[in-house]
Amino acid sequence: MWSGSPLFPEAASTIASRVDAVFFFLIGVAVFFSVLIAALILRFAIKYRRRAPDAIGEVITGGVLLETIWTAVPLAIVLISFGWGASVYFAMSRPPEETLDIYVVGKQWMWKFQHLDGQREINELHVPVGRAVKLTMTSEDVIHDFFVPAFRTKADVIPGRYTTIWFEPTKAGRYQLFCAEYCGTRHSGMIGQVVVMEPTDYQAWLSGGPQEGSLASRGEKLFSDLACNTCHRPDTQGRGPALDGLFGKTVTLQGGETVTVDEAYLRQSILTPAARITAGFQPIMPTFQGLVTEEQLLELVEYVKALRSR
Amino acid sequence: MQTTVAALPPRHYLNDGFGIRSWLFTRDHKRIALLYLATITLFFFIGGAMAVLIRLELATPAGDLVTDETYNKLFTMHGVMMVFFFLIPSIPATLGNFLVPLMIGAKDLAFPKLNLLSWYIFVVGGLFTLYALISGGVDTGWTFYTPFSTISSTSKVVPTALGVFITGFSSILTGLNFIVTIHRMRAPGMTWFRMPLFLWSIYATSLIMVLGTPVIAITILLVAAERLFHFGFFDPAVGGDPVLFQHLFWFYSHPAVYIMVLPSMGVVSEVVAAFCRKPVFGYRIVAFASVAIAVLGFLVWAHHMFVAGISVYAAMIFSVLSMLVAIPSAVKVFNWTATMYRGSISWQTPMLYAMGFIGLFTIGGLTGVFLATLAVNVHVTDTYFIVAHFHYIMVGGALMGYLGGLHYWWPKISGRLYPEFLAKLSAGIIFLGFNLTFFPQFVAGYLGMPRRYHAYPPDFQVLNVLSSAGASILGVGYLIPMAYLMWSLRYGRAAGSNPFGAVGLEWMTTSPPPTENFATTPVVAWDAYDYKGEVEGRVA
Incomplete structure (x- = not known):
């Protein structure tokens, strides 16, 4: 009103x-x-x-x-x-069951967005009106904060972990995006826009962008480039756990604890594999800390998520 | 009641020794209070000068007056100076130091040398921070959030952190001194429930200082250690947790807000009673409310972190606990207001400040309820709504109380009266300037203007121009008392021992008091604020 x-x-x-x-x-x-x-x-x-x-x-x-x-x-x-x-x-x-998932990486002093279909954007995020959008966010350096006043929502973007935020835009338009957590010299320049489009316009935008392959397909390529596939084989004969259908399951760790395989667990298992080893496996996986960027990590995570349906 | 005296008493603490040594080696709590007063006034004007530059920069949307780097250093140093070197020591170290022994009928604090030591520690901490400021400044914000402060900032984080660390010990020693003094040195008959409410609030404040300050000290050391030696406390790249810092930092820094405002509440209780000439309504409830605020203050820190990835259930617990702090605060406001009912109310300067405090603290406290409400917090946290809220508490609340107290006890401290008309005028200017500065920031905050922005979208300009205009009025309002209080030190009329006709042990000795405070130790046979007893001759 x-x-x-x-x-x-x-x-x-x-x-x-x-x-x-x-x-x-x-x-x-x-x-x-x-x-x-x-x-x-x-x-x-x-x-x-x-x-x-x-x-x-x-x-x-x-x-x-x-x-x-x-x-x-x-x-x-x-x-x-x-x-x-x-x-x-x-x-x-609590995001609804069905969401449009987008990944966000904050760094001093820009916002990077990765769509599942493969589009990447900087400081501008295109989303359709009337669909719940879920952002999974992390930072390459210090703490940032994703804030869109028109959506009345905000969440810190924290290095070393994934945070999520969701919103369902109700009106097409351009809305200001601010970094709301002080992050250094050009903090006030870490701004952007969320472009909310009618669904048909959004489809046109999606198909119009440069195609580098979907996020999961880039993850798949990385998975073989980094030779992850030599141990994580689909046939359960590998030295590491098979990843097909793994995402979202609960696995038992050495020592009897259980963990639900989510983005955070995948991230930890790539960066500090020895922290939580699945029961029945040896802690032989090397760390990939410093070898993969936050964006590549997200591609790998998305690839493993895509294996869920295999 | 009013005693007219033409001159100061022949012998008092100010003429008991002259020269720089008589001040630098003094053990008199009253002189130490003045040392603190001079020091924090200096820091206040340094912090204030930075606020002036901040408001000048924000008068236009573009970042055109200073560079972004300079702007970030300005708001950082403004915060560091005002919080650690002005607000936290303000009332306790000046008025508290001066009044605690006088109000309980003692000759001095329990540990006079420790008291002097705590001033020296404060000065050393201040010098470290001034060094950091002059040698390049620091740009982390007064909150020192990691991992920015430990891995990213290239400014003088360590000297600033050490300055704050060192100053913490001054706070701890002062708190300890007050606690022991109030427990052990009350005059005969001065029971806990006969103490002026100012002492209850100073006591509650001292508890926070002693219990909370070690936590910030350790936290700051961890930041310095991570910066210097790359330990992985907070840096996720080496296994640390950046959010851990926020838990530790706010575990002290939220209670620190009560270090700032509780003493002001104590001042308001004194001033309202004195200028209504009646007991404070619900004395015991107001006393216990101070203690309740101090205790609850330790249980609410994570309300600064509702968007920092804490769990939904943790957020709910901290939300409801934060709500509870509103209760003793509201109760105090209602009790002060009720005290005015059927009072004999004098509109003198200290009372104007007290009324200003009650009104502004009410707004500050109510907007605190907005922030404790989870859904609203998510939208307004890290925006100008927060900036407005905490300035209503810290400037509208703590600083108004400090100025009110300074005016109320100035005749006792200096032995002289300040020009009443100028004092009332500047109280009015400060009230108007304050509201014009900070009220528009509530609106800007809900509109979504983030804090700590060097440049901002033009939509917010009108509100920022209002704010900057208000700040210039506010600045004038602070300079006037500075000028006439200095003037009055030499030219003010002699005040006499009790110029306001107030009841309290501090008014039963000369102004200024003698070094030993009282010729003979008073014996107390009356409750606080016993104006009726005074009229009937039972208070003497």
Whole structure:
């Protein structure tokens, strides 16, 4: 309802109006109490101003009823705020089942995007309207933060791990993307745009870009270039675990622990293989720390994910 | 009640020895308080000068006044100076030092030499940081987030970190001194529940200083060690966890917010009682609220990290705990307001600051509830909404309380009165300038303007121009008290022992007090703020 107002940001995702609703509730609470306190202070200050130089105030040491009320009422309000805020946060944190997956790598001072079909973009991200988009993000250097005000969502982009964020754009248009975590000299230049397109325009854009092969196919090539396939063979005869159909499964580690094979586990297994070895295998895999870039890591991860359906 | 005196008492702590040595080797808590006052005022104006440059740069969207590198160093040093070298020591080290012994009827703090040592440590820490500033500056933000601070920044991180590390010991020693003094040196009859509420808040603050500061000290050492020796504490490339730093940093730095604001709350309790001439409504509840804030303050640090990849359930726990801090804070606001009901309210300068504090702290506290609310936090964290919020707490709250306290006890400290009209005028200027500076930043924040941006999209310019205009008004507002307080040191009228007709042991000795504070140790047979008893002659 406030869109277009210079005092209020545009709302262009499914979650935005839910965040705004909580925000308006809090504004109501804040205005009510600020005005109440200010009015009482001014009223008392005028009404009970000192009339004679030696006058003293009436001795009132306290009141149990009043103290109870002004403890209980704020408590009730903040608990409502907590519950409401938490339920929206829960929705923000849980992407729906079906998402359009895109990978993001932040570095000083740019955003790099990789689409599953193979398109790469810098500082500009094209997505279709009306589809839930899930970004899996990491950083090559320091902590960054992916922030699109119009979507009311934000998440840190942290070196050494994957974080995710999702949003479902509701309106075609161009929206500002900011890095919101201070990341060094040109932090304020680490900005870009999210271009939300109608689905048909998006399809046209997808097919119009340069084709370097899909992300998974680049991962497959890398998988053989790095000779991963000499140990990770599909026939379970290899020295490393077979990867077909592995993603999303729960495997037992040496020592009896279990782990669900997700992006983070794959990443760790490539960079520090000895950390969590699958039961029945030897810790013989060398580390690939420093040998693969964050983007190549994502290609490998995507390749292993693609093996899920084999 | 008002005693008219033409001159200062013949003998007091200010004329008990002259020359630089009588100050640098003093063990008198009142003189040490003045040493701190001079030092933190210097740091305040250095930090303030940086704020001026920041606001000048942000008057236009393009980054055209200073380079991005310089801008980043400016906001870093502004934060470091204001937080570690002004706000944290502000009330405790000046007013606290001056008043703790006076308010409990003691001759000095428990450890006078330790008190002097803590000032020297503070100065050494400050010099380290000034060296870092002059020799090139530091660009990590006052939060020193890793791995930027350990592997990426090429600026003077280690000297700054060491400066903050060293200063921490001054904080710990001061806190320790206050705790022991309040436990052991209260005058006969001065029971815990007869103490002025200022002492309860100083006591709660001291607990945080003693318990929290070691954590930041260790954290900062880890940063320095990783920078110098490439240990893998925080750098993921060598097995560290960058987010671990944030847990450690905020474990201290969130409670540190209460180090800044609790003493101001104590000042407000004193000022409201004195200028309404009645007891604080709900004395015990206000006292316990200080302690509750200090304790709860240690349990909420991860609310700075809701977008830093912590789990949904951890976020929920920290959200609800953060909400709970709002309760004792709200209770205090209601109790101060209720104290004014049927008071005998005098509109003198300290009371103006106290009323300003209550209003601005209310806004600061309520916007804290916005930030504790998870869904809203995600959108506004790391934006100007945060900047506005914490300036409402730290400047609108802590600094207003400090200025109110400084004006309230200035006649006691200096023995002289400041020009009341100028003081009221500057209190008004500060209030207006403050709101004009920081209120637009709430709007800019919700619109999505990220903090720590050297250049910004032109859409945000109007709000930033308002903010910069407000900052120039605010700057003037700070210079005026600086000028007339200095002036009053020499030319102000003698104040007499109790110019405001207030009740409290500090008003029962001369202004300025003698070195030993009281000719004879007072015996206390009355509750705090017993104005009725005073009129009836029971307080003496």
